[in-house]
Amino acid sequence: MSIEASLNTEFPTGVVEPEYELWGEVDVDPAGLFEDIPAADREYWGRAREFGLTEVRPVIDEYWDNSDYPLDLAKRLGDLDLLRDGLTLEGYPQMSVLAAGLVNMELSRADGSVGTIAAVQAGLALRSITECGSPEQIAHWGPKLATAEVLGAFALTEPTHGSDSVSLETRATKVEGGYRISGEKKWIGNGSTGGITIVWARDGEKKVRGFIVQQEWEGYTGTTIEGKLSLRAIWQAHIRLDDVFVPDSHVLPGASSFKDTAKVLFATRLGVAWSAVGHATACYETAVQYAAQRIQFGRPLAASQIVQERLARMHSELATMQLSVMQATKREEAGTLSPVQASLAKFTCTRLARGIASNARDLLGGNGILLRNRVARHIADIEAIHTYEGTETVQALIIGRSITGISAFA
Secondary structure (H helix, E strand, C coil): CCHHHHHHCCCCCCCCCCCCCCCCCCCCCCCCCCCCCCHHHHHHHHHHHHHHHHHHCCCHHHHHHHCCCCHHHHHHHHHCCCCCCCCCCCCCCCCCHHHHHHHHHHHHHHCHHHHHHHHHHHHHHHHHHHHHCCHHHHHHHHHHHHCCCCCEEEECCECCECCCHHHCCCEEEEECCEEEEEEEEEEEECCCCCCEEEEEEECCCCCEEEEEEECCCCCEEEEECCCCCCCCCCCEEEEEEEEEEEEHHHECCCCCCHHHHHHHHHHHHHHHHHHHHHHHHHHHHHHHHHHHHCEECCEEHHHCHHHHHHHHHHHHHHHHHHHHHHHHHHHHHHCCCCHHHHHHHHHHHHHHHHHHHHHHHHHCHHHHHCHHHCHHHHHHHHHHHHHCCCCHHHHHHHHHHHHHCCCCCC
């Protein structure tokens, strides 16, 4: 073929892939559960939604890909009053349990790492202080954590005691003016960011106590864990405490047993279920939009019977998750939510979120493993929430014990 002929050859039509719009608005309220959300709660929800779309969306893929911590986004969460998880602090407006759940959902809908930043900062660190701290500790540290002026960590899990957290062996020895703490912790979000860490350790009487440890203190080493394939935009640390002196002013007076630790964890379990709803929502709405835009065999994927069946299944599973968290939230607001019911919500929602994410990734075909198409990031991050704050197996054993009256833990 001559050069002139090749220049006149038209480029083949239909081989250039379009840009898919996968962050658009989709009906994600199958059962109409969110139609009557009170105005105050809806305001928190809308603020979190806007933050996710305008501030997280443009940058999160790069942070996630580079395993970089978006400290500016953490600070913005504080600016927007999205770091309280329903906790009451003097000088701040009331934030309901439902508002906290909706915020958890929306932040995870945008990105799991951002959702986890809020869950660690507010749900664990701030809650430990507001639930177990003295009035002076609450007044000093509460606003700093709520505004992200200081980043907070929660150090319970040890390298040799994951799900068996009640067997923790980090030691706190009483000395004049305070305690000396030695031990190691693992998978500690915000544990290497230079803030504070709520450390749980056993004292000389084997009681589990809580301590506010400032990360710059001598003997504290927080090493960021590398090579993660999940929650890559939040740093989690392997912590070593080598004879760290903690003054009496930093001992949590309301934390004197593992029951106090469990009280904090119980309160956050429902938050994890809400996070799972957020991840599942992102995957579902991505699948719906992609199916409408992707043309195969001369028609949109959405025109195929099998695709419609799979979307209907995801639709149903999302509704089930939403019903679960809304009912659990209603009970928590009434003070009647039991630990078993909180475990049931987490167990149900993380399991169903995994299924929705897997289905969405498959519907996107090869495009489903690309960061820019959302689903790959969520499917990886769901693996983390499936495990943290009590693995699926541990939740199943808690539920199983309530069913049978027999404990299978020992």
